[in-house]
Amino acid sequence: MNGPNGRAQTGPTIRDVALQAGVSVATVSRVINDSPHKVHRATRRRVLRAVVRLGYHPNAVAQGLRRGTTRTIALIVPDISNPFFPAVARGAEDVARRHGYALVLGNTDGDAARERAYLDILRKRWVDGVLFASAGGDARALRALHAGGVPAVLIAREATDGEIDTVLVDSFAGMRLATSHLLRLGHRRIAYIGGPRGLPVARERLRGYHQALRDHGIRPDPRLVVAGDFRVEGGRTAVRRLLARRRAFTALAAANDLMAIGAMEALRAAGRRIPDDVAVVGFDDIPFAAFVDPPLTTVAQPTYRLGALAMERLLALMRGEAGDARRLVLKPQLVVRRSCGARMPQRRPGRAAM
Amino acid sequence: MNGPNGRAQTGPTIRDVALQAGVSVATVSRVINDSPHKVHRATRRRVLRAVVRLGYHPNAVAQGLRRGTTRTIALIVPDISNPFFPAVARGAEDVARRHGYALVLGNTDGDAARERAYLDILRKRWVDGVLFASAGGDARALRALHAGGVPAVLIAREATDGEIDTVLVDSFAGMRLATSHLLRLGHRRIAYIGGPRGLPVARERLRGYHQALRDHGIRPDPRLVVAGDFRVEGGRTAVRRLLARRRAFTALAAANDLMAIGAMEALRAAGRRIPDDVAVVGFDDIPFAAFVDPPLTTVAQPTYRLGALAMERLLALMRGEAGDARRLVLKPQLVVRRSCGARMPQRRPGRAAM
DNA sequence: TTGTACGCGTTATCAG
């Protein structure tokens, strides 16, 4: 492409600045990095003037090569258009920017191969660290990551072997809380739409549901439990399967909000009113949980904070301030809205109060 | 940091591979880039073996320096957690990935200074091109961008001077369509919540609203028009201001869905039923427009496509396949849902049919 | 206080 002495760069280089200022490149470098090395005030001014005169910007790639760091961090998510993740990305990018880092974004759709592919950009020194929020993949990729000594933090995702830093909300406690709320409202037959099998957070939430039932002396009925995919469509089909089983229930807990929304839609399509016939709870508190019909009772995940905290932890890791506190578990919080009704369920109809 | 002959790289370099395979670095380079240059089959095998043996990955930063390209593209948005943008990002990233490019994400909050700051990463050769969806900033940044000859494409945003490639939906036609729908339903007094002043798309939408009224021989009433900020809160406050004016209206058009949602909330809080007392239309068709209460009638922006098309155009630009078709304007489409009611407005109460 | 020169890891040119 460009010959052995061709110029790849379109703009001025440090040499141009040096020439213009009548100094050496070393001096220019010292000035623009304001290095501890002493530089005469007059010289510095001359350099600075040359810099603005030429509109010089240091070539970040060259700096990266020289310094061995790119000040770039990757955020790997299953799908940024899943409303759970944008706020995570925003939180992460905010603290990254504040520290002079850029964020590169990768979508995996939970595909293990894609996850591995993104991890490779690490090995190619594109990025200095990784925030990993992708849920689907295999543990191998993670293990390789840790083995490579790469700075990484997991978001809302458990490492199977707990060897990697993690920031998440307590899923078990959260779903236990949500289910307990339904129980306290007087519900006894509570259906459950779970997440993808094998996914640790999905297991945790199911465990929380079971625990809450047992707390109230109720034996879980496996015929009220069905697996989902964490998406709206999964909620719809789950409800259809549930209804086909002809097993009565007065409440429903979904392992996340998207499925709860799909479920509410399907329930209504089947003639059930919410919350009068079926009270519903979700998990995550995605941004529009408050605006759906009816407003969704759910467990809050502070997604922005999750992203921000994870990024902070990652930067600390990269600075070598490792520490050993590897798991940061946030306490879940229940947000009660109309999808649960305002009072104990009654046999008589009538819309819930607003 | 690392001395004149220190190793920045933790992993094996091309030299290690060359050594291991007993060939020169040139040969290794030829093999891993499968260059047209002939390489003996046996030698190639030896090299490949060394590569896997050592777990070699080419250092992308060094490649970037040498080749003068990073295979990275920046996507600059006001706020990724604004539900309009995630799908844009997804579309862009999908086609970028397909072409071997990575996407770096920047949030500006519409702040001109931040926009410029992100544009600087271009000048520093961090990225090969920019997708610009940020709406707030000044035209100067854009002009500088174009002057620098940097590959760039605007998304859902007009360049004031039309010198930069753009991909967007026809805002004028869209809002005209939405407003006409209200008019055809029989509404005559239609309030309007606009976008931020000075923003071209906001102006276009307002223009569309006016045009529709005139099409039906109605003189626009400035007291029914109020400015907003494209966010939920802006919709709420706009409605409050509107109501304070004590000017009757039976329908409301909002320049985007977020404001429409805020408006519906505020209207209901003021005792107005939707759509019986006030029919509402929005713009954008954000992902959950179908799930809010009541489901929102709106103008569809195919955000995923917008991102994908913009990225395709950008890559073409970077390959030098410029062409001259600089503006790609998609036709808007109206999505009718319950927030407009199912039939002509009636004086008598009663919930709209589902 | 300033300048010289080397190397970061890679690719491409040129000579063998």
Place this chain on the structure above:
DNA sequence: CTGATAACGCGTACAA
């Protein structure tokens, strides 16, 4: 077909 080597632009030990 293969190898030696000069850049890409920058930061820094070392000499001046």
